[in-house]
Amino acid sequence: MKYIDEYRDRQLAHEYASAIAAITTRPWTLMEICGGQTHSIVKHGLDRLIPSEITLIHGPGCPVCVTPISLIDQAIAIASQSNVTLCSFGDMLRVPGSSSDLLSAKASGADVRMVYSPLDAVKIAQQLTQQNSDRQIVFFAVGFETTAPITALAIAQAHQLGLDNFSILCAHVLVPPAMEAILSNPDHTMQGFLAAGHVCTVMGYGEYEAIAQQYQVPIIVTGFEPIDILQGIYLCIKQLESGKAEVENQYARSVKKEGNQQAIAMMQEVFEATNRQWRGLAEIPKSGLKLKDKYAAFDAQKRFNYEDNALEICESPLCISGLILQGTSKPHQCPSFGKACTPEHPLGAPMVSSEGACAAYYQHAVI
Amino acid sequence: MCLAVPGKILSIQGEDLMRVGKVSFSGVVKEVNLAYLPEAEIGDYAIIHAGVAISIVDPAEAAQTLLDLQQI
Numbered sequence: 001m002k003y004i005d006e007y008r009d010r011q012l013a014h015e016y017a018s019a020i021a022a023i024t025t026r027p028w029t030l031m032e033i034c035g036g037q038t039h040s041i042v043k044h045g046l047d048r049l050i051p052s053e054i055t056l057i058h059g060p061g062c063p064v065c066v067t068p069i070s071l072i073d074q075a076i077a078i079a080s081q082s083n084v085t086l087c088s089f090g091d092m093l094r095v096p097g098s099s100s101d102l103l104s105a106k107a108s109g110a111d112v113r114m115v116y117s118p119l120d121a122v123k124i125a126q127q128l129t130q131q132n133s134d135r136q137i138v139f140f141a142v143g144f145e146t147t148a149p150i151t152a153l154a155i156a157q158a159h160q161l162g163l164d165n166f167s168i169l170c171a172h173v174l175v176p177p178a179m180e181a182i183l184s185n186p187d188h189t190m191q192g193f194l195a196a197g198h199v200c201t202v203m204g205y206g207e208y209e210a211i212a213q214q215y216q217v218p219i220i221v222t223g224f225e226p227i228d229i230l231q232g233i234y235l236c237i238k239q240l241e242s243g244k245a246e247v248e249n250q251y252a253r254s255v256k257k258e259g260n261q262q263a264i265a266m267m268q269e270v271f272e273a274t275n276r277q278w279r280g281l282a283e284i285p286k287s288g289l290k291l292k293d294k295y296a297a298f299d300a301q302k303r304f305n306y307e308d309n310a311l312e313i314c315e316s317p318l319c320i321s322g323l324i325l326q327g328t329s330k331p332h333q334c335p336s337f338g339k340a341c342t343p344e345h346p347l348g349a350p351m352v353s354s355e356g357a358c359a360a361y362y363q364h365a366v367i
Numbered sequence: 368m369c370l371a372v373p374g375k376i377l378s379i380q381g382e383d384l385m386r387v388g389k390v391s392f393s394g395v396v397k398e399v400n401l402a403y404l405p406e407a408e409i410g411d412y413a414i415i416h417a418g419v420a421i422s423i424v425d426p427a428e429a430a431q432t433l434l435d436l437q438q439i
Binding site for chain 2: 001002003004006007009012015016019034035036061062063064089091116117118119120142143144146147149150153156157160196198199201202224227228231234250252253254255256260262263266353354355
C-alpha cells in the first residue's frame with residue numbers, strides 16, 4: 001500500500017538502527033505516547049533493533065485502556081435498556097466493567113453493535129427515524145483528539161438532521177494533560193517523548209512547545225511505521241545527546257504545525273474541556289471533553305439520567321494495569337501476564353484493546 | 368484507536384458536513400467523509416480515521432522522510 005510499504009523497508013530500518021547506535025553514548029529512556037506506536041514497536045521488533053542503552057516506555061495512549069470502569073458500567077446499563085441500540089468501536093466490547101462487559105451484555109440480549117465510525121451510528125439513527133421507530137441510538141464515544149472531531153462531526157450531522165434519537169456517552173480524553181500529569185510525577189523516568197502522529201495531525205503541535213520547555217524534554221511528533229518510529233527515536237536521542245529539549249515533527253507528510261483547522265473548529269464548537277478520571281492515572285484536570293450546553297440534548301448521561309460517578313476502584317487485584325498505563329511497569333512484569341490474564345480471559349483493559357501494551361506483548365511474544 | 372491509513376481519493380460529491388468521496392485503499396474502495404478537507408482534490412492521498420479524512424498526504428514530505436537518513 002502506497003505510503004505504508006516504503007516505510008517498512010528492512011534495510012533502511014537496520015541503517016537507522018546503526019545511525020541511532022552511532023550517536024548514543026549513554027542510557028536514555030523514551031516514552032511513546034500512542035498505543036498504535038507500541039504495537040508497531042513490538043510487532044516489528046524495533047525495541048530489539050535499537051541499542052540496549054535505549055529503553056522504550058509505553059505510555060497511556062490507549063483510550064480504551066484509560067476509560068474508567070464507571071463509564072463502561074454506564075454503557076452496559078444503557079445498552080441493556082429495551083429501546084436502546086448501543087454502537088461502539090470494537091475495542092470497547094470486551095473491556096471489563098465492574099462485573100461484565102458489552103459483549104456479555106450483547107449475549108444477554110442487549111442490542112450492541114460494532115461500528116467503524118460514529119457517522120455510521122448517525123446513519124442508523126436516521127434510518128430508524130424514517131421508519132418511525134422509537135429506538136434510541138447511543139454511540140460510546142471513546143478516543144483521543146484524533147477521534148473526538150469525528151464524534152463532533154457526528155453530533156453536527158445529527159443536529160443538522162434534527163435527530164432526537166441519537167446521543168453519545170462521551171469518554172473522549174486529551175493527550176497533553178496526561179503528558180503533563182506523567183511529567184509532574186517526581187518519580188518519572190522519561191527523558192523524551194514520541195508524540196502521537198495522528199493526534200497531532202488534528203491538533204498540530206504548538207501546545208507541545210510549552211511542555212517541552214517547561215519540563216525540558218524533547219518531544220518528537222512521530223508516525224506509526226517502523227521507519228517513522230526509528231527516525232523519531234533518532235531525532236529524540238540526537239536532541240538528548242546535545243542537551244536540547246525542542247518539539248520536532250518527524251511525521252510531516254501528515255502533520256502541519258497548525259493541525260487541521262476545520263477539525264479543531266468543529267471540536268471547539270461541540271465540546272469543552274472537563275476534568276476526567278483516567279483508569280490507572282486518577283483524575284486529571286481538563287483532560288476530558290464534554291458536550292457544550294448547546295448540544296446537551298445529545299448527551300446520553302443526561303438523556304438516560306446517569307450521573308458521572310466517581311471511578312470505583314474495582315480492578316482485579318491480580319491486574320497491574322495502572323502501573324503499566326503510567327509506564328512504571330512493563331506487561332511481562334505482571335505475575336498474571338499470560339497466565340491468569342490472556343486476550344481470551346483478560347483481567348484488565350490493556351490485555352483487551354488492540355492498542356493495549358499487554359495485548360501487544362502477548363500477541364508478539366515479548367518476554 | 369488512532370489508527371489511520373492512507374487512501375487515494377477517486378471521486379468527491381456533496382457539500383459541507385456531508386462532503387464525501389470514494390477512497391481506494393489498495394483497491395478496496397470505501398466512502399469517506401471529506402468535511403475536514405475542503406481543499407482535497409481527486410487524486411490526492413488522504414489519511415483516513417474512522418471514516419473521515421483528517422489530512423492530505425504531502426508527497427514531498429513523504430519522499431523526504433525516506434531520504435533523511437542519507438543526509439545524516
